[in-house]
Amino acid sequence: MFDRRVQLRVVQFAHAWLSYMEEPIGDITHLLHEWRAGSREAENQLFTLVLPNLRRLAHYLMQRERKDHSLQATELVDQIYFRMVAAKERDWQNRKHFFAIAARAMRRYLIDHARGRPSAEFVELEGFENILPVEGVKIELAISVDRLLDELSETKPEWSMLVEMKFFLGLTDEEAAEAMGVKLRTMQRTWSDARRWLYTRMEPGHAQSTG
C-alpha cells in the first residue's frame, strides 16, 4: 500500500514539473555518449540543451527565502533528466552521465557569471546576483577551484566530476554516491581525496596557489 502511494507521488511530481520545462529534446543520450568519449563539441551542445532547465533550477534555489520553495537539486536534476532523456534510454549509466553533465554545466554557468562575462550562448539569468553568496571570498574560492579542476580532470576525471556534483551542484553525500553509482563510503573517500588535492594546491605558499 505504502509503495503504491509513493509511485503515485512520483508520477504526480513528474507531472507538476513537466509543465515547467522546455519542449522535449532530441537524442540526448547520443550526445552523452559522445561526451563521455571526450567530445568538446558534444559538451557544448549538451550545455545548450540542459542550461535553460538548469536556469530554472537556479531560479528555484534562488527563491529559497520564499515560502513556496520545496525542492532540492537532485530532485530537479532528476526531473530534467526525466524530461530530456527518452524513456527507453533512461538507464542508470545515462542518469549518471546526465548528473555529471548537469553538474559541469552548473559549474560553467556559475563561474562565467561570477567572472562577469557570461558566454554568448548562455541565457541571461535574472537576479543572478541573488544566487551567489554575498561574500566575495566564496566566489574567489569557486574561481580557484574551477581553474584547478581542469587540471584535475585530466588525471582523475572521477574526482573532478565529484567536486562538480558536491560543490557546484550541491548534492548531499548520499545523493552524490547514488549519482556516481558507488557506495557511500567510497564516495566519501574519493571526496576527501579530491578536496585534499585541491586544498594542497590552494594553501598559501603553494606554487599554484591562487592567492
Next chain:
Amino acid sequence: MPKAQDDDQVMTLVELALSQPLDTREAYVRKACAGDTELFSQVWDYVRWNHRMQDFLLEPLFPGLRQHQFQPGEMLLERFRIVREVAQGGMGIVYEAQDEKLGRRIALKCAKSGFHQRLPPEVRHASEISHPNVCKIYEIHTAPIRGGEIDFLTMEFLDGETLAERLSRGRLPEAEARAIARQICAGLAEAHRNRVVHGDLKSNNVILTEDANGGVRAVITDFGLARRPLGPAGDNPGKWASKTAGSSQAGGTPDYMAPELWKGEKGSAASDVYALGVMLYELAAGERPYPRAMTWQDRLKHKPSSVGHGWDSILQKCLDPDAAKRYLDAAEVATALEPSRALRWWLAAAAAVVLAAVSGLVTFQRATAPQESVSLAMLPFEAGPDASALAGLVSRDTAAELAQLKGGKRARLSVIPTAEVAGRQVDSPSKARAALHATHVLRGSIASVDGRVVLHAFLTDTRTQANSGDWKAEYAPGEVRYAAAALAGMVTASLRLPPLGTAEVNAKAKQDYLAGVAFTRRNSTVGKALPLLESAVAADPDSPLTWAALAEAQWFQYFISSDPVWLDRATEALRQAQDRDLDLAPVHRVAGLLRANAGFYEQAEAEYQRAIDLDPSNGDAYRRLGQVYERNNRLDQAQTAFEKAAEVDPNYFKVYQDLGAYYSARGNDREAVHQYEKCVQLAPDEPDAHRVLGTAYQNVARYTDAERELRTAAGLAPTPGALGNLAVVLMYQGKDQEAIPFLVRATSQSSRESLWWMDLGTAYARASMPAESQRAFQQGLEQAETAMARDPRDGVARSRLAYLYARRGDTKRAESEIAQALQLSPESNFTQGAAVWTYEALGQREKSLAILETSADDVLLDAARWPDLAELHKDSRFQHLIASRKGKQ
C-alpha cells in the same frame, strides 16, 4: 570488491575518529586498528587531513535546499496550522502545530526530503504503541507541496527538555533518577511487547515533561525512526566530516550502540537493552559508562566502573557485550529495578510470557518462569445509544466465558464477578485497581457502523496502564454471538493462560476437513484441498477450525501461484477464524504465515510461539518459526527450530526441504544434499523435492545423480524450471545435444525468461549450430533488455545482459554492462560468474582472472567445471589459481 570493503572500513573509522576529542584521536585510531599498521596509516592520514582542511568545500557554492520548511501560520491539509519550528533532527524538522479539527496541540514531524523521501514503514508499527511513557503517534499524512508531496507524522506534543539536556546540567537526585529509569523501562517494555524495537535509543530521544500531578514524566520518542544500520556509521552517516565533528554532544549515538551493532547487525530488543543500560548508567552516575575515546574493542574488555546503590548488577547485565547474556527485554530490566517482590514476580512472568517472541527459543525452554497472580475484572463495554443493547449482551456472554477460565502453570487466576464491578461503580483501570485490587481489566467499546458491529477491546494492566491485549473485530450482525469466545481467547492468549477448551468440527464437515488438511501439506495437492475445505466451511461455518484450514490452503495457493486474489481470500478466512476464536493453535499458525508474509516477523514469531504453547506436537509451528528466524537473520535460532520440527514431525518432507535450503544458503552444500535426500525419501512423488535435490547434487558436481533427480522432477511436472535445470546439468556433463530439446521446451513455455535462452544459445554454439545459437542469444538479449527496463538496478539481470551482448559480438555494450553489474551487485556469485563468462567470450583473459582471484571458492570451482570455459581451463594461471586455492583449504 575488496576496494569497496576497504573504503567502508577506512571511512567508518575516520568518521568515528573525527567524533573523538582532538587529543585522543590518534590513540583511538591506533587501538581501533588493532595492530594493522597499513590500516592505521590510511585512516590516520584521512583523519589528519580532514582536521586540517576543516570545512574546505563542504558548503556547496550556493546551498541547495536540503529540506522543505513550513512557515508559522501555514495550514496543511486544511487542518494542521503550523505554530513554530521546534527542532531539526537527523530525521527531519519538528514543528509545533494546532490540529484545528480536533482542537489540540500536536507535534508534526516531516520526512527528510531527498532520494528516499517517504517515512520508514517501521513508523506504522510504532504508531500501534499506546503507553504514557511512549510518545503517541497519531497518524501519517501526505501533504502536497509545490512540485511534489511530503510525508509527515502527527504526534503527541511534549513540552519539556530532553534527558540529555537535563543530564548536561548535572547529576539527578537518586529518587528522580529511579523514577525516570522506571518510566523509560515501562515505555520500552510496552514497545517490546508490541514487537517494536526502537533501534536508536539515547538520552536525546527521551523527553522529560510533567504529568497531570506535576510529577516527572519521561517519554521515549522517535520509535521506528532509527536509520537503517549502516555498519558502525553512527548517528550521521552523511555528515562524517561536518563541522560538528569533535564536539561531544548530540551526535553521541555511538556511545549507545551495542557491540553487535558496531559489527553491522540489526537492531534488536537486546541492543535496545544495551542502550537502555547506557541511559540508566547516566542516570545513576551522571556520566556515560565508557569514556568517549574508548574503542569498542576496549569496551568489550572492560566493565564500566561501579556506580553503587544497588545499580551495578543491573547495569552490568544490560551492558554485557554478549547480547545473549543481557536481559531479554526492557520488561526484565523493569523487574530488576523494581523493589517490590510481588511486582517483580509479576513482571518476570510477563517478561517470560508476553515477550516470548523477542527472545525466541530461549523462552519456550524457560518453562519455570515464576508464577504470576492475575486478578481480572471486566468493565462494561462502552457503546453508543444504537449499540447499548448489543453491548449488554456481549458483556453478559463474555462474563460467562471468563468465569470458566482457569489459571495454569504460568499464572494463578481469579476473575472478579461482574456484580462486584457494578456495585463499586468501577469504570476505569485505576479504579479497578484501587477498589477491587484487579491486576488486569478487560474493557472496550462496541459501535454499529454501516450495519456492521465494530468491537475494539483492550486487556489493560492496571499497574502500568500498558495494554497486554488489543483486539479489533468487525462482525456481521449474525456473527456477534462469536464475540464472547473471541474475547476470552484474547485474554488467554495475552496472558498465556490455558485456553477455554478446544474447538471442534462437526460430523458433517469432518471428512472433508481432514482430507483438506492432509492435502494442504503438499504444494502439489493444495488444488485438491481447496474445494474440500470450502465445503467443510459450508458444512460447519461456526467452527474456527474449518476457517483456519481454509485460510491455510488459500495461503499456499497464493504462495504457489503468486496471485494476490488468494492472499485476500486467506486474509478474510483468517479473520473469520479469529472472530470465532483467537486462541487456537491452527489459527495462530496461519496468522503467523500472514504476519510474516507482510514483514511483521516479530508478530509472526509471537503467533508461532503461542501455537507451540498450545500444541507442542505440531512440527509446522516450529518449522515456520525457523523460517521467520532465518528471514530475520537469527540463524542459530532458525537451525534449532528446524531441528525441533524434525524431532516432532520426523516424517514430514518439508522439514528437510527447509533444512536443506537453510544449509544451501549458508554454503554448506553437502549437508544440504543430505537433507534433500531425506526429503525425496519421504515424498518420492513430490516434483519439487526431486528438483531441489537435483540442483543440490549439481552444486557438489554429482552430475549423474543430479540428472536422475531432475529427470524425475521433469517427468512428474515438466515445468520450465525443471526442464531448464535438467538441461544445465546435461551441459555440465558435455551432453549439449541432449540438452537442446529440453531448453527448447523451457523457452517455449517460458519465453520471457532470458536465462533459458542464454543456455540454449550456449548449447547450440557448443553443438556447432552457430545460426541457431545466434538466434537464441538474440531472443535472450531482447528478453533481458525488457527485464532491465523493469528494474535497471538489478545487477544479476544486468550481468546476463552483458554476457548476451558479448555472445552477440557487441564488445562495447558487454563491457559497459558487466562493469555496471559488478558495481550494482559486487558480492553476488552469479554476477561474478557471469563476468567471467562475459570476459572469456570477449577474449579478455586478464579481466576474468582478476575476477577469479578475489572471488569466492564457489565461483572459481564452478568456472572450473563449466565445459564452455575450456580455453580458460588450459591457461596455466588459472590452473595455478585452482591449485593455490585448494592448497589453502
